[in-house]
Amino acid sequence: MKIAHIYQESNIRFYSPQAAQVHIYHTMRGLQQAGHEVRLLGLQARRVLFSEDLAVFTTSDLPASYYARQGISGSFLFKGFESGLRRVQSELHLPYLALFDSFRMAESAVIHLKGFDLIHERFNLLSMGGTWASRSLGVPFVLEVNADLLRQRALKGHPEKGFRRWLATWATRISFNAADKIICVSKSLRDHLESSWNIRASKLSVLPIAADVIPGRQMGSDQVIRRRLGLGQEPVVMWVGGFFPWHDLDLLLESFGQVLARRPDARLVLVGDGQARASVEKKIAEEGWQHAVILTGFIAHAQVPEMLSIADVAVVPSAPFSADRGGTGTPLKLFEYMAAGVAIVATDNDQAGEVIENNQTGLLVKAGAVDEFARAILTLLDQPELRVRLGRNGMQKAAEKYSWGHYINQLEEIYSTVKQNAPTKPPVAVIS
Incomplete structure (x- = not known):
């Protein structure tokens, strides 16, 4: 054709x-x-x-x-x-x-x-x-x-x-x-x-x-990426995307503050850029989280799988902006996380709730629930076996239903x- x-x-x-x-x-x-x-x-x-x-x-x-x-x-x-x-x-x-x-x-x-x-x-x-x-x-x-x-x-x-x-x-x-x-x-x-x-x-x-599944969770580059970002073996929570209103970064930052109180060794890596970056940087400075939050800016899309290789938990915080308010309902990051075999925490909005099976391919949290989102992240950081199971299941589902x-x-x-x-x-x- x-x-x-x-x-x-x-x-x-x-x-x-x-x-x-x-x-x-x-x-x-x-x-x-x-x-x-x-x-x-x-x-x-x-x-x-x-x-x-x-x-x-x-x-x-x-x-x-x-x-x-x-x-x-x-x-x-x-x-x-x-x-x-x-x-x-x-x-x-x-x-x-x-x-x-x-x-x-x-x-x-x-x-x-x-x-x-x-x-x-x-x-x-x-x-x-x-x-x-x-x-x-x-x-x-x-x-x-x-x-x-x-x-x-x-x-x-x-x-x-x-x-x-x-x-x-x-x-x-x-x-x-x-x-x-x-x-x-x-x-x-x-x-x-x-x-x-x-x-x-x-x-x-x-x-x-x-998104396409990349065989091999670590892909041989995780230590290189960690060194590039100034990281040792700290547990990493990662978010990838554009800094836009429908990606609830306020929820993520508030939740990560609670995570940091329980796990001072945790690190949050924000991959991307956009109109809300200035407010994100302001919040980080006000809370004194410069040591714990890393902003990479835009990276080449081909580098996203490498970046995800260091993630212990990947997050999809979404504000309750439905399609009739201008939301997209379909975060690309969701499928890329699954394809990379990373355990996911997501708000139960739109497509995330349709794609993720709670406790099977990720953890779903009610929209706007800061405490619950923080608890879900902590659960995955504290339970490596659960992380591996959810990541493996998500990767399998991505290969079966959501490959290019x-x-x-x-x-x-x-x-x-x-x-x-x-x-x-x-x-x-x-x-x-």
Whole structure:
């Protein structure tokens, strides 16, 4: 099958170790390994990145051949008009509407995707490129949705307002209606889209994110990582992810304070970065925990398994932000912890409660329960046999149900069903 994968995010850095990029990388790699032809299109300023290999995930230094041909959007007149309008927009503080970017993406897709069987787009706010391209080419359109981004913007403290909110709502509805299939990363998100956006249930499929099991728990690098972080043999509690509101880092820090009171030798390693980092650093300084809490910042995604090799306990604290409030419901870290064979403590929210079997593949704690979360961590630190059992069970479940190979198999089934059932679409000259 010839598949196009589109992500209309301005200046996307595919080599960055963030969840969206990791997801796209494994999707593209897995489909290619399964024998499909896959083309990736993404925005780079006023150009469209175009790739048939995985080099875009390793470097930003790409030759001109990695940029798509453009028609009208690449012309001197178009660029001049766009520059003038953007200048006025900036001076008058008018909202960014992404219309030029959507046209640019759709036009490049139409040029480069003739003869393709299907377009798969990762949904982004005000992103119309995939929708317009699929209509222009008359091919099936699969939309992957990881959150209600309008509500997530509000959750992050940047709610859409006025005309931009109206346009974002309109564009979202157009994309949802145009899609032949919408892939949701969690059941809670599926239910939210059905109830809040009035999408029929038959259009929605649930496909959680995945992670690959790395054979051998220690992978030979644990002592190297410990030395790099200034650690000896102290027990390590680890968290991996973005510092965002739906990851309840306040709960984690409060809980770790209790853990530290009982186990002064315990260490907390926070892997990642994001908007809440400043408040995390402030809390650490106020409590005098600089000796016990290590912040690594962003690391390459390929290094995450190595980092997890030193973890005795991995944690998934999640605030009760359901999909209808902008939460994703599907933390990538959960599957990576399981694949690494690390014992898990998680709040019983959304997908964590669906994936983890309490006392079998991890320990589940009620959302917001600081004392209970601390007790669960201490239980695992104090009971090595329980840690090993939960980690082993989690790894087995990851291999059986949540590997990237399993993910790709399910994705292929979705694609096949869409191709078989999608109505014939004569090309419409939205972009020509």
